[in-house]
Amino acid sequence: MDKTAEQKFYHLEEALPEAPAANASAAVRNAYTCRSNEQQEVAYLMLASMIPELQKNLENLPAFDMLRELKVMFEQQAEQELFDTEEGQSVSSYVMKMKGYLDQMDRLGYPMPQILGVSLILTSL
Numbered sequence: 001m002d003k004t005a006e007q008k009f010y011h012l013e014e015a016l017p018e019a020p021a022a023n024a025s026a027a028v029r030n031a032y033t034c035r036s037n038e039q040q041e042v043a044y045l046m047l048a049s050m051i052p053e054l055q056k057n058l059e060n061l062p063a064f065d066m067l068r069e070l071k072v073m074f075e076q077q078a079e080q081e082l083f084d085t086e087e088g089q090s091v092s093s094y095v096m097k098m099k100g101y102l103d104q105m106d107r108l109g110y111p112m113p114q115i116l117g118v119s120l121i122l123t124s125l
Contacts (some may be wrong), residue, residue, distance in 0.1 A: 011042045014062045039063050071108050
């Protein structure tokens with residue numbers, strides 16, 4: 001991953017602060033404008049990777065809030081699907097499906113210790 005992209009990850013971890021007061025120094029206003037523009041750029045990149053339905057629902061949110069909304073949406077979906085197994089499904093495909101859910105939780109900021117993930121999969125079988 002390029003260094004410039006890595007430097008913008010903080011936009012996903014921190015909300016944009018309030019805009020500076022009108023009487024703030026030019027340096028403070030410029031720093032805020034730069035940060036606001038970067039956050040908007042990150043939000044546009046996130047939107048570009050989404051299906052149109054998600055884009056419509058999230059297009060007016062800054063990157064930090066967008067990620068928070070996505071976590072809420074997909075966390076609920078993952079919880080419902082976690083123990084849904086299809087009758088006749090092979091064990092290997094089921095384990096891969098469960099591993100995918102655990103990976104998705106990790107990407108959303110909810111990592112699960114490996115021993116717990118393995119135990120969850122084995123218990124659900």
